[in-house]
Amino acid sequence: METTAGKIEELRNLIRKYDAAYYGRGESLVADQEYDALYNELLKLEKAHPEYASADSPTMRVGSDLTKEFPKVPHSVPMMSIDNTYSEEDLQEWVERLQRSLPGQNLSFVGELKVDGVAASLIFENGKLLRAVTRGNGTIGDEVTANVRTIKSIPLKVDYSSLFEVRGEAYMTFQAFTKLNENYIESGQKPMQNPRNTTAGTLKLQDSHEVSRRNLSFAAYSLLDEKHGRSHFENLQFLSESGFPTVKHSSLLHSKEDVLAYCRKWEKERHQLPFPVDGVVIKVDSFSQQKDLGTTAKAPRWVIAYKYQPESAITQVEKIEANVGRTGVVTPIARLSPVFLAGTTIKNATLHNYDEIVRLGVREGDYVQIEKGGEIIPKVVKVLTEKRIPGSQIFQPPSNCPSCGSLLGKLEGEVALRCFNRSCPDQLKASLEHFVSRSAMDIRHIGPSLVEHLLQWGLVKNVADLYELTFDKLTGLERMGNKSAANVIESIEKSKYNSLDKLLHGLGIRMIGAQSAKILAYHVADISDLYEMPPESLEKIDTIGSAMAHSIRMYFDREENRTLTERLRSLGVNVKGTSAPVEGKLSGKTFVLTGTLAHFTREKASEEIEARGGKVSGSVSRKTDFVLAGEDAGSKLEKAHSLGVTVIDEVEFERMLQ
Ligand SMILES: [Zn+2]
Structure with missing residues (x-):
């Protein structure tokens, strides 16, 4: 025993x-x-x-996120853990216990969504962000100021000059997380596990440009300032009025019933939120009551987290199939016995890649636990091996492409299996769907089923063929009326006038997403500039790293791709860069940038100026209208002063852009 x-x-x-x-x-x-x-x-x-x-x-002990790469900073007030429970009964007992501890007093609570991210403490002095620190071990944390500065919702400057501390949660929206993972999967890398772990890893990156690209968000949930406020709710309102993003849907609750109702409401409605929420936090509102209740060795008595059970279900894997993406990455998908989960019937779950199948040990016929974490497609989290069917076989990854039959392989340093056949039908279908999608060429009247038809009937073999479709060819298709055909032709025609970045994104060059495509389009006068541009020149373009430069070279070094883009040109599709002057509120103004900006890369700031008709120059002269000076501005700032050129800071710059 x-x-x-x-x-x-x-x-x-x-x-x-x-x-x-x-x-x-x-x-x-x-x-x-x-x-x-x-x-x-x-x-x-x-x-x-x-x-x-x-x-x-x-x-x-409390958990610790301390790493050796960052300077250590002590917290003025320890960042303690919060007691948590999954049971309503515990929650009711907690409220009753507090009421017994403060006999005769009226207790009010604040209900807050428990955003599933990473806690951070922000110190402000003279209205400016001085320091940002992770929770660490609760007593000391890692200083990650440069990384936190890239979070766009955190104000750079506030109209409140005393020294104060704001605590809150750094997190990732589902949209930001999905976008990041799409890039990982498309480039053959292992995808991230979930938004919270990704946020934790992102805050500890050494490269704050990369942090900026990942688009973290922040939600403040506490203000530590002796001079301010008598209650937590008042402080939240003050933070919100001062420009801080606070936890959304916070609510003042006056009874045990209110508390329970708040918990139940968000258990259902959290699925509609664009960010991950794993529970709610209930806090006593009054600071004097908080003080009277005090803390235990580990956690304050006046706060509790009520956590929700994750939405999961048990079902059977009927088959493990493979899906071929537009860059040839082969992704395994579990076909499931239909099961109802978080409001929808689920038939498929993603398995990410073949290493994941090995890690989970999943076989066809296995019963599995699936979970929906806000992503559109749920994932398999666990195999119930005790329910395994006798005689089931270990799953073997395919050796040939399920679409075209050619031999699959891996690129060096990647985990993903790939099909290397450029005319593979499934790749073609996926790349056409990508080309017409909203973030690419935005050809609204062509959906997945029309793409399939066009391929089936041989009307389209690559993206350029779309521009040779005619009204007559389309109306010859099954189920295609005159009105629909006219709409399709019109939306194709309209797409010819798209800016170059939409085309560059639509071509599906590996690692070049919508944002990188924009940056590229600003740096070329014509798409043909990219045909020969050496990697060194590509890498000089901000945010285009060596891997992207390599990928651009790989794409345009292939003659078939250059032929394709030249054919698009001859069919009337715009291939001119977006750097041509624009009319706007900054027309005729010349800017020089110096120093480091908190919310913009230099590239992004230039983009914003040029998008409004302004020009960006590399050196200060009497013709310069504004010098935009960030942190650690150097000789350009001195020169601006000596020539009497107007110097603006980032706050002023942001105002000019509005
Ligand atoms: Zn194939």
């Missing part, structure tokens, strides 16, 4: 292992709920058997 001491030790070891993976490598080895269950089981056992107490139990 298992001894209590043995059980406690086993739980401790397991939790230590999970902690090491999570805090050290940003990896979750188990679902949160499972982790919390183990943790609470250990806590209960330790309470019931104080004789086995140990100072090195994981329950005795």
